[in-house]
Amino acid sequence: MTVERIALVGFGAIGRAVFDLIADDNRLEIDQIVVPAELVQPIKEELAQRPNAALLTVSDHVSYDDRPDLIVECAGHSAIETHVLPGLKAGIPCMVVSIGALSEPGLPEQLEAAAQAGNTQVHLLSGAIGGIDALAAARVAGLDEVTYVGRKPPLGWLGTPAEEKLDLHNLKEKEIFFEGSARDAARLFPKNANVAATLSLAGIGLDKTKVKLYADPTVSENIHYYEAQGAFGFMGVTLKGKPLASNPKTSALTVYSVVRALKNRVQSVAI
Ligand SMILES: NC(=O)C1=CN([C@@H]2O[C@H](COP(=O)(O)OP(=O)(O)OC[C@H]3O[C@@H](n4cnc5c(N)ncnc54)[C@H](O)[C@@H]3O)[C@@H](O)[C@H]2O)C=CC1
Numbered sequence: 220m221t222v223e224r225i226a227l228v229g230f231g232a233i234g235r236a237v238f239d240l241i242a243d244d245n246r247l248e249i250d251q252i253v254v255p256a257e258l259v260q261p262i263k264e265e266l267a268q269r270p271n272a273a274l275l276t277v278s279d280h281v282s283y284d285d286r287p288d289l290i291v292e293c294a295g296h297s298a299i300e301t302h303v304l305p306g307l308k309a310g311i312p313c314m315v316v317s318i319g320a321l322s323e324p325g326l327p328e329q330l331e332a333a334a335q336a337g338n339t340q341v342h343l344l345s346g347a348i349g350g351i352d353a354l355a356a357a358r359v360a361g362l363d364e365v366t367y368v369g370r371k372p373p374l375g376w377l378g379t380p381a382e383e384k385l386d387l388h389n390l391k392e393k394e395i396f397f398e399g400s401a402r403d404a405a406r407l408f409p410k411n412a413n414v415a416a417t418l419s420l421a422g423i424g425l426d427k428t429k430v431k432l433y434a435d436p437t438v439s440e441n442i443h444y445y446e447a448q449g450a451f452g453f454m455g456v457t458l459k460g461k462p463l464a465s466n467p468k469t470s471a472l473t474v475y476s477v478v479r480a481l482k483n484r485v486q487s488v489a490i
């Protein structure tokens with residue numbers, strides 16, 4: 220049996236849900252949880268209550284003495300620089316969920332260079348969106364156009380510049396607050412830029428991917444729609460993702476995409 224020893228970076232909405240969902244799979248062993256220094260003690264205390272967490276280390280850095288087989292990032296931009304780049308250079312494969320961070324100029328190239336230096340691979344997870352396999356395959360033959368429309372309940376946009384354009388607490392109908400390139404969407408809405416950045420990386424890049432963002436009081440899901448056209452034909456994908464109760468900005472599918480990727484590393488059949 221293949222056992223993967225995992226360092227999980229980030230223990231927020233996604234990290235906790237992944238931890239719980241793989242707890243009973245003895246092929247997937249989370250040995251290390253990496254969190255910001257100020258959270259080390261509270262998370263140690265929280266985990267001390269759990270029966271399956273006795274051998275786990277909680278720290279603000281990945282331990283290479285107790286070398287993991289895999290680093291899984293579900294934390295944010297800073298974690299890519301602090302934990303993923305060094306992990307890759309040390310030859311440890313990494314999975315990344317904070318794809319929006321890759322809209323920072325130079326970061327995708329740094330990840331590629333670090334993976335090359337360590338002779339390993341960084342796996343950018345599909346997260347809240349689907350059809351990335353088809354989009355990336357379609358790119359092989361050439362894509363002419365990719366357009367993404369993101370629609371969330373108004374409160375899913377709290378804490379973003381949408382607040383300056385719309386009265387999010389009293390919205391009566393669907394309102395658009397952004398139209399532009401995926402690059403500008405990622406700059407203005409960094410915490411909601413994961414889907415736009417994923418589509419751009421799989422498709423025709425941040426500058427050519429067109430984005431529209433809406434707040435919609437009539438919906439309860441995070442609704443992602445995109446269409447792509449090219450030599451392969453046409454595709455249109457709608458994904459209505461239920462948000463996580465612990466973070467309404469995050470669709471639950473993101474958690475399942477991490478679990479799927481982890482299980483694919485240890486199952487005899489990967490799908
Ligand atoms: N690819 C996709 O489709 C999606 C990606 N995401 C991204 O996934 C990431 C996690 O999302 P959530 O769990 O919902 O957020 P969250 O805010 O609930 O949890 C993030 C956790 O990471 C921790 N953290 C931050 N910086 C860290 C560092 N340098 N080292 C270790 N831990 C650190 C924070 O303390 C926090 O507990 C975010 O970057 C988010 O933008 C979220 C939704 C969809």
Ligand SMILES: O=C([O-])CC(=O)C(=O)O
Binds near residue numbers: 413441
């Ligand atoms: O639906 C989600 O989980 C996240 C999202 O919109 C994004 O970051 O693009």
